């Protein structure tokens with residue numbers, strides 16, 4: 236038994252492409268207590284996460300903890 240999950244076909248809110256919410260991904264979500272289906276396909280989700288990381292990165296540059304030698 237896989238826990239009763241079945242692959243779901245969802246539409247990405249970012250690129251409007253159909254993507255599969257896999258059983259593994261559903262188990263991952265369930266383990267973390269997420270009850271909502273993902274809104275983005277994997278490609279857009281990766282871009283979204285990267286954008287968040289870049290924002291953080293810029294934040295770090297704004298407040299450097301050390302300086303590079305000239």
Ligand SMILES: [Zn+2]
Nearest residue numbers: 247250276279
């Ligand atoms: Zn997408």
